Amino acid sequence: MKHADVIVIGAGVAGLTAARLLQEHGLTVIVLEARERVGGRVHTMRDGRVTDLGASWIHGVDGSPVAAAAEAFGMPAVEFTVGGFQPDSRPIAYYGPDGTRLSDAEAARFAADIHEVDAALAAVVAVSASDASYRDVTEQAFLRRGWDAERTQRVREYFEHRAEEQYGVQIEDLAAHGLDDDSIEGDEVVFPNGYDELPRGLAEDLDIRLGRIVTGVEWSDGVRVRTADEHFTADAAVLTVPVGVLKGGDLEISPPLPAVNAAALARLEMNAFEKVILRFPARFWDADVYAIRQQGPEGRWWHSWYDLTPLHDEPTLLTFAAGAAARGIRDWDDDRVVDAVMAQLRRLFGPEVPAPVSIHRTAWQDDPFARGSYAYMTVGSTTADHDDLATPIGGVLHIAGEATWTDDPATVPAAMLSGHRAAGRIIGRAIAIESLWTQV
Numbered sequence: 001m002k003h004a005d006v007i008v009i010g011a012g013v014a015g016l017t018a019a020r021l022l023q024e025h026g027l028t029v030i031v032l033e034a035r036e037r038v039g040g041r042v043h044t045m046r047d048g049r050v051t052d053l054g055a056s057w058i059h060g061v062d063g064s065p066v067a068a069a070a071e072a073f074g075m076p077a078v079e080f081t082v083g084g085f086q087p088d089s090r091p092i093a094y095y096g097p098d099g100t101r102l103s104d105a106e107a108a109r110f111a112a113d114i115h116e117v118d119a120a121l122a123a124v125v126a127v128s129a130s131d132a133s134y135r136d137v138t139e140q141a142f143l144r145r146g147w148d149a150e151r152t153q154r155v156r157e158y159f160e161h162r163a164e165e166q167y168g169v170q171i172e173d174l175a176a177h178g179l180d181d182d183s184i185e186g187d188e189v190v191f192p193n194g195y196d197e198l199p200r201g202l203a204e205d206l207d208i209r210l211g212r213i214v215t216g217v218e219w220s221d222g223v224r225v226r227t228a229d230e231h232f233t234a235d236a237a238v239l240t241v242p243v244g245v246l247k248g249g250d251l252e253i254s255p256p257l258p259a260v261n262a263a264a265l266a267r268l269e270m271n272a273f274e275k276v277i278l279r280f281p282a283r284f285w286d287a288d289v290y291a292i293r294q295q296g297p298e299g300r301w302w303h304s305w306y307d308l309t310p311l312h313d314e315p316t317l318l319t320f321a322a323g324a325a326a327r328g329i330r331d332w333d334d335d336r337v338v339d340a341v342m343a344q345l346r347r348l349f350g351p352e353v354p355a356p357v358s359i360h361r362t363a364w365q366d367d368p369f370a371r372g373s374y375a376y377m378t379v380g381s382t383t384a385d386h387d388d389l390a391t392p393i394g395g396v397l398h399i400a401g402e403a404t405w406t407d408d409p410a411t412v413p414a415a416m417l418s419g420h421r422a423a424g425r426i427i428g429r430a431i432a433i434e435s436l437w438t439q440v
């Protein structure tokens with residue numbers, strides 16, 4: 001069949017959510033997916049071990065539709081509440097610029113400084129110029145503290161690293177509002193059996209055509225969608241490709257996007273953010289900490305390691321190359337990455353620290369169907385840009401995906417909620433998101 005009521009482009013969580021809800025409401029739906037798998041940026045590698053290469057966390061399970069779906073799909077979850085770059089949500093081993101461990105009191109003072117700036121930041125952001133960066137507003141918040149240079153620098157580094165790790169971008173390139181919609185309600189969790197059980201659950205019983213790279217979408221009184229050698233027609237379409245693909249030029253939208261969508265898209269950008277997962281023959285760090293963090297210039301690229309050991313009972317650390325670090329290591333081979341990361345770990349834990357038995361690193365920047373890990377708000381953008389990007393086009397074309405959701409964008413829940421919104425708009429009335437997981 002080359003005609004359906006609705007064509008959904010992209011079988012990530014946004015597309016699968018929209019498709020599933022539309023099909024449940026009696027519409028015929030075809031999902032066109034470029035890859036040979038579903039899930040998009042929720043992707044689990046299964047090579048004898050289970051490794052999430054894309055999303056890992058639900059950043060707060062309270063009220064999360066993703067948490068509800070995961071539970072309904074029987075996905076075991078492990079509590080891991082450090083995914084939002086919190087300074088002290090759970091035990092963290094902090095190391096000072098000289099590589100020595102901070103005492104509990106020193107770490108608590110550092111965390112208190114961060115909380116103080118955080119508390120002051122909302123008011124600074126609220127009155128910031130429309131072209132202010134996250135750097136600008138944090139610097140203003142520091143100035144008002146009257147701290148000495150050393151104390152300010154430690155906290156400055158923390159905010160730099162938070163922008164990098166949360167959004168994969170340097171602090172001066174992120175809009176002042178770029179982090180103020182990030183909130184964590186309840187515990188965070190990760191999935192030892194793989195996050196991809198979520199999209200695989202959502203995909204059941206849908207008509208998904210894999211290996212279909214969409215090259216054109218024409219919209220007028222209906223929608224025509226083309227791949228290299230096929231044409232599909234539909235009354236409406238949901239377009240869920242990442243911002244990087246929308247901006248990349250290989251997918252032609254005709255007529256071009258209306259001004260409101262185009263302006264919003266212009267102000268969003270894909271980031272550079274890669275995971276580096278290291279497995280070790282033995283644990284050399286404390287058993288009772290969730291993460292290891294180092295302060296100071298040596299931590300410019302490698303500052304935080306997350307202990308994934310409890311997931312599979314194998315000593316494992318996850319670190320991120322974000323922003324400049326992600327771009328910097330792009331052309332490095334794995335050995336060079338291991339050397340760079342291990343130089344820092346050996347500085348903190350001693351020269352006898354063993355080499356990892358395996359390393360895996362992601363390459364989302366070079367993935368033609370992602371072109372980065374997720375979108376961030378460039379300087380000059382506003383939080384309204386997310387919603388504006390999803391403004392229905394000609395009553396027939398609906399853009400969805402993580403970048404189109406204002407509340408906690410760049411996440412799996414954002415993708416799911418944006419798919420739900422698109423389905424509701426096509427059906428023409430509010431629909432319950434719960435049927436996504438109660439109907440399976």
Ligand SMILES: Cc1cc2nc3c(=O)[nH]c(=O)nc-3n(C[C@H](O)[C@H](O)[C@H](O)COP(=O)(O)OP(=O)(O)OC[C@H]3O[C@@H](n4cnc5c(N)ncnc54)[C@H](O)[C@@H]3O)c2cc1C
Nearest residue numbers: 010012013014034040041055056057214401402411412415
């Ligand atoms: C390294 C990394 C870590 C992350 N960590 C977290 C986390 O811990 N928690 C969290 O909540 N979120 C996290 N995220 C973000 C989360 O994965 C995404 O926000 C979410 O999965 C996006 O879903 P989506 O449906 O909007 O887009 P996608 O999953 O990208 O789906 C879009 C689909 O469109 C397809 N496509 C692209 N181009 C074409 C084309 N031309 N034709 C047809 N199909 C096409 C793609 O292949 C893809 O399947 C992370 C992402 C990455 C990469």
